[in-house]
Each structure stands twice: as C-alpha cells, then as structure tokens.
Amino acid sequence: MRERAVGRRLGKLRPCDIAVVSLRKLYGDRLEGVMLFGSRARGDEREDSDYDVLILVSSYVWGPLEDYFQAYRALKPFRERVLKDTTVAVISLDDLQESVSTSPVLNALCEGVVLYDREGRMGRAKGKLVRKLKELGVRRVKEEWGYTWLVPADMVPFRLSLDLDDPAEFEYRLRLALEHLGEARKALMAGALIAAAHEAQQAIENAAKSVIAVFKPPSWVHNPAPELRGILQTHAKIISRASSLEGRLRGLAEIAEEAAPHHAISSYGDVRGMVTPAEVYREGQVKELVDKAERAVAIARGAIGELTAKTRSGSSPGGSSHTGARKR
Numbered sequence: 216m217r218e219r220a221v222g223r224r225l226g227k228l229r230p231c232d233i234a235v236v237s238l239r240k241l242y243g244d245r246l247e248g249v250m251l252f253g254s255r256a257r258g259d260e261r262e263d264s265d266y267d268v269l270i271l272v273s274s275y276v277w278g279p280l281e282d283y284f285q286a287y288r289a290l291k292p293f294r295e296r297v298l299k300d301t302t303v304a305v306i307s308l309d310d311l312q313e314s315v316s317t318s319p320v321l322n323a324l325c326e327g328v329v330l331y332d333r334e335g336r337m338g339r340a341k342g343k344l345v346r347k348l349k350e351l352g353v354r355r356v357k358e359e360w361g362y363t364w365l366v367p368a369d370m371v372p373f374r375l376s377l378d379l380d381d382p383a384e385f386e387y388r389l390r391l392a393l394e395h396l397g398e399a400r401k402a403l404m405a406g407a408l409i410a411a412a413h414e415a416q417q418a419i420e421n422a423a424k425s426v427i428a429v430f431k432p433p434s435w436v437h438n439p440a441p442e443l444r445g446i447l448q449t450h451a452k453i454i455s456r457a458s459s460l461e462g463r464l465r466g467l468a469e470i471a472e473e474a475a476p477h478h479a480i481s482s483y484g485d486v487r488g489m490v491t492p493a494e495v496y497r498e499g500q501v502k503e504l505v506d507k508a509e510r511a512v513a514i515a516r517g518a519i520g521e522l523t524a525k526t527r528s529g530s531s532p533g534g535s536s537h538t539g540a541r542k543r
Contacts, residue, residue, distance in 0.1 A: 234293040235331040238270060241289040247271040247308060248337030252327035265300040266293070269323040271337050274307050308336065315344060316375040317384045318432035322362070325355060347375065353431075360441045366431035368450060372523050373431050384432065385519055388425035392418045392512050399505050408496040411505055413481035416474045418508040422515035423471040426464060429522050438475035440468040457521040467514045470507050477504065 235249050253267030254260035268290065275282045282305045290301050304319060314320045324341045325348070332338050348354070353375075354365045366373055374383050399414035416437075423443050424433035430446050433439060447454060447464055454460050484491040 230293060230296045231330050233296055234266075234268065234290055237289045237292050238286065239331075241285060242270075242272055242276065244333075245272045245274060245276065246331070247273050247333050248329065249331040250323060250327035250329050250337060250341075252323040253302070256326050256328045263299075265302055266297065267302045267323070268304070269320075269327060270303065270305045271311060272305060272307055274309075275305075279305065279307075279310070311340060315340075316373065316432070317387065318428075318435065321364075321375070321432050322355075322435065351375075358434075358441070358445075360438065361434050361436045363434045363442055363445075364431040368453070370431075371450065371453060372429040383428070385425045385428035385523075388421045388428050388433070389512075389515060389519060392421035392425055392515060395421060396505075396508050396512050399508055403501060403505050406498075408498060408501045409481055409492045411501050412477050412492075412496055415501070415504045415508040416477040416481065419471050419474040419511040420478070422508075422511040423467055425515045426467065426518050426522075429519060437478040438472055440472035440475070443468040443471065453522070457518075460518060460521060463514050464518060467511055467518075470511045474504065474507060474511075 231251065238249055239246050248269075248271040250256075250269040250271070251266065252269055254264045255266050270286055272282070277285060283303060286305050287301065287303045290303065294301055304323065306314065306320065311320065315324070321344070324344050327341065329338050329341070351370065352367045353370070355362055356365055357363075372383060372385060395414045395418035399411050399418055402408075402411035402414055420437055420439060423439040427433040427439060427442055427446055430450055434442055436442070443464065447461060447468075451461070454464065480495055481492055484493075484495050
C-alpha cells in the first residue's frame with residue numbers, strides 16, 4: 216500500500232522532480248545538488264539518448280563506488296517515467312574541488328543544468344568554473360567526433376585550479392591504462408578472449424587519452440585518434456622538442472583508431488551478421504590486440520615523461536602552467 220501511495224505521488228511530478236525527490240529520499244541533508252548534463256542538457260540528444268545525472272553530496276554515505284550503485288537504484292522511478300537509462304556520477308564536495316580538471320567533472324559543470332541546489336554550492340561552482348575558463352581562453356567546441364576542448368598552448372600540461380591544486384588527469388588516465396593492460400594480460404593467459412579484447416581496447420583508449428590530457432581534457436569518445444592527431448597539429452612546436460615523439464604519437468593514434476571498434480565488438484559482436492563476441496574472437500587475434508595495448512601504454516608512458524619533464528623541474532613546456540598556488 217505504501218509503495219502504491221508513493222507511486223501515485225511521484226506520478227504527479229515532472230520527471231526531473233522525480234529524480235530530485237528520489238535522491239533526497241536516499242541522501243537526506245547530504246544531498247547538496249543535482250545536475251543534468253550531456254546531450255539532454257545541451258539539447259542535441261537523440262531519441263534513444265540516456266540521461267546523465269551529476270549528484271553532489273556533502274560526503275559519501277557508503278563510499279564512492281557504493282554510493283554510485285545506491286544512487287542508480289534510487290533513480291529507478293525516474294527511469295520508469297522517462298523509459299530511458301541513466302548515467303550517474305556521484306561526487307562529494309571535497310572530491311569536486313579536487314577533480315575539477317578531470318573531463319567528467321569539467322564537462323558536467325560547464326554544460327549542466329542545475330535541477331536542485333540546496334545551498335547554492337553547485338551553481339556557484341558552475342559559475343566560477345565558467346568564468347575561470349573564459350579568463351584562460353579555454354573553449355569547448357563540437358568536432359566531427361564529438362565535443363572537445365580548445366586550450367591555449369601555454370597551458371601544458373593541462374591543469375585547472377579553483378582555489379585548490381587539482382590532480383592532473385593525465386596521471387589518472389595512465390594509471391587506468393596500466394590497470395586495463397594488466398587485466399588484459401591475465402584474461403589472455405586464462406583464455407578469456409572476450410575479456411582480454413575488451414580490456415586491451417580500454418588500455419589503448421586510455422593510453423591515448425593520457426597524452427591528450429597533458430594538453431586538455433580528453434573527449435568522451437572511444438576513438439581518441441582524431442583528437443590526438445589534432446594535438447599533434449596544434450602543439451607541433453612543443454612536441455617537436457622531443458626526439459621522434461611526433462612519429463611515436465602518430466603510431467599511438469593509429470593503434471587507438473584500429474582498436475576503437477573492439478569496444479562495441481567485445482560487448483555485442485557483429486550485430487549485422489548476428490555473430491556473438493565468442494564467435495568473433497580467436498586467440499591469435501586477441502593476442503595481437505593485447506600486444507598493441509602493450510605498445511600503446513609504452514608510448515604513452517614515454518611521451519608523458521618527456522612532455523612533463525620541464526614541469527617537474529619547475530617550468531611548463533609551453534610557458535606558464537596556470538596552476539595557481541597550493542594552499543598550506
């Protein structure tokens with residue numbers, strides 16, 4: 216009876232209100248803000264586009280991962296109303312300040328529409344970030360492969376600060392690539408070919424994105440090759456300082472482009488031919504993909520080391536770093 220009564224009350228609300236009510240029920244006073252971002256916020260969604268939701272909490276209840284699962288479950292009434300899936304990102308106030316340079320947070324804050332803001336923190340963060348980007352000359356534009364960032368050449372390696380010295384995304388992306396590579400090796404040794412192919416593609420994708428992140432936030436695409444090639448043109452002067460780096464990065468872009476289709480193939484197989492992933496992959500083919508992942512990660516590690524060497528010694532490869540002072 217109680218569930219039916221709640222259902223009737225929710226049925227009278229707009230879909231976005233249902234999302235807010237559901238999350239307030241889960242988090243109570245810990246819920247600081249809710250923001251819709253992605254194509255639904257920009258207004259360029261397709262009919263089958265899901266809803267991207269950024270949830271700001273004062274602190275995690277269970278921890279970042281479990282909070283994600285709990286928030287996704289809490290949004291079930293919203294999904295039932297709109298008949299679309301939700302992509303959920305849950306972040307605490309501390310993590311929001313520490314992660315503003317990373318592409319998920321940066322993209323969401325810049326393009327997002329605030330649905331709920333308990334004390335105005337989410338709106339203030341969005342406004343402050345937009346003003347900061349405008350001051351620095353950082354712009355978001357749409358390319359053929361999706362949305363990307365245009366960052367001035369003197370902001371290398373890319374790091375954005377809103378009062379705090381944020382962690383660099385290129386370090387995170389490289390760790391992610393190494394983690395996926397390790398999983399690909401283990402899966403290949405165990406004969407789990409589909410898993411090995413999927414992990415290898417993820418390793419390659421994040422290896423390429425780790426290099427892109429030295430210069431700007433990488434786009435949310437599975438084929439980062441066009442964006443990496445754009446970096447080679449825009450920052451040719453910086454890249455030319457390192458011996459043979461341009462050739463290595465062009466090789467990385469080629470590997471990323473070749474590997475990109477495996478993101479879908481390892482999940483769905485060949486849909487047109489009604490062929491499952493298990494029917495697609497053979498051991499030799501997967502081993503070759505894992506070998507490419509090894510090469511991609513090695514290229515990325517070397518490139519990042521060379522591109523950031525001057526930063527570690529006290530100066531940016533392109534001039535000032537725009538990082539701001541670290542608070543003591």
